[in-house]
Amino acid sequence: MKLFRIIFSALSFSISSFAQIYTEKDVEVCNSKFELAVDKKLSDKPINEIISEIGKSFLGTDYEAFAIEKEGEEQLVINLTGLDCTTFLENTLTLSRCVRANKTSFDDYQKELTFIRYRDGKLKGYPSRLHYFSDWIFNNCKKGIVKDVTEEVGGEPIKFNVYFMSKNPDKYKHLTDTPAFILTIAKQEKAINKRKYYFIPKEKVEQIESKIQDGDLIAITTNLKGLDIGHVGIAVKEANGRIHLLHAPLAGSKVQLSEKPLPEYLAAIKKHTGIIVLRPQ
Numbered sequence: 001m002k003l004f005r006i007i008f009s010a011l012s013f014s015i016s017s018f019a020q021i022y023t024e025k026d027v028e029v030c031n032s033k034f035e036l037a038v039d040k041k042l043s044d045k046p047i048n049e050i051i052s053e054i055g056k057s058f059l060g061t062d063y064e065a066f067a068i069e070k071e072g073e074e075q076l077v078i079n080l081t082g083l084d085c086t087t088f089l090e091n092t093l094t095l096s097r098c099v100r101a102n103k104t105s106f107d108d109y110q111k112e113l114t115f116i117r118y119r120d121g122k123l124k125g126y127p128s129r130l131h132y133f134s135d136w137i138f139n140n141c142k143k144g145i146v147k148d149v150t151e152e153v154g155g156e157p158i159k160f161n162v163y164f165m166s167k168n169p170d171k172y173k174h175l176t177d178t179p180a181f182i183l184t185i186a187k188q189e190k191a192i193n194k195r196k197y198y199f200i201p202k203e204k205v206e207q208i209e210s211k212i213q214d215g216d217l218i219a220i221t222t223n224l225k226g227l228d229i230g231h232v233g234i235a236v237k238e239a240n241g242r243i244h245l246l247h248a249p250l251a252g253s254k255v256q257l258s259e260k261p262l263p264e265y266l267a268a269i270k271k272h273t274g275i276i277v278l279r280p281q
């Protein structure tokens with residue numbers, strides 16, 4: 001324990017060589033997650049169990065929209081004190097992979113987060129961030145981070161028609177500041193639209209619920225025009241076998257576990273159309 005504190009105390013006053021933004025509090029939170037892993041001997045457990053435990057440790061963390069949007073050149077932005085649905089999932093996955101690999105320095109965490117958040121693991125400007133979650137899925141399957149198991153658990157084909165970012169650049173400061181990025185984003189959207197994905201329509205989620213594992217990542221498809229995924233979270237299997245969603249739901253709330261099981265949760269929200277199930281590797 002003392003070794004962890006010494007390492008992180010030293011790192012909290014240093015800046016890594018690559019571009020990133022974080023605070024001492026972020027280092028402290030990261031430290032606390034790795035200490036939790038030591039206390040619970042999580043490194044000896046399967047990755048899905050680590051994800052479930054690390055994810056639950058964020059319960060009560062404030063929701064913060066646009067938590068990683070900063071002006072200027074794209075940098076690795078770390079914010080562990082305020083999370084949206086994607087940064088909650090990304091950080092839980094990142095920390096869990098570090099724990100399993102026994103790579104628990106703050107530098108290890110930064111490198112793993114960069115590998116997951118950016119296309120092919122390389123930070124090369126704003127367009128290199130995996131903005132559309134369907135693109136995040138495709139690239140992180142390619143990198144071996146996750147496996148899309150939707151088809152094998154009973155999924156049906158779905159084709160996305162994404163265009164929201166390129167058609168609404170005024171909603172993204174980096175696109176208004178650097179219009180040349182719009183063309184790059186449009187090309188990425190075109191690539192997404194050519195791919196075949198699978199999803200479970202929300203009316204059929206209860207039929208395959210038993211095939212979802214504790215710690216699976218859940219991407220919720222949306223009927224909002226120009227978008228693909230409207231929300232993400234982590235599956236938590238309760239003692240009765242029902243799956244609930246661990247997630248950062250919306251502004252003004254905190255990271256929480258859904259009161260209703262996943263099928264009922266989905267049924268109550270009109271814009272949610274189904275789910276994609278990802279299994280961490």
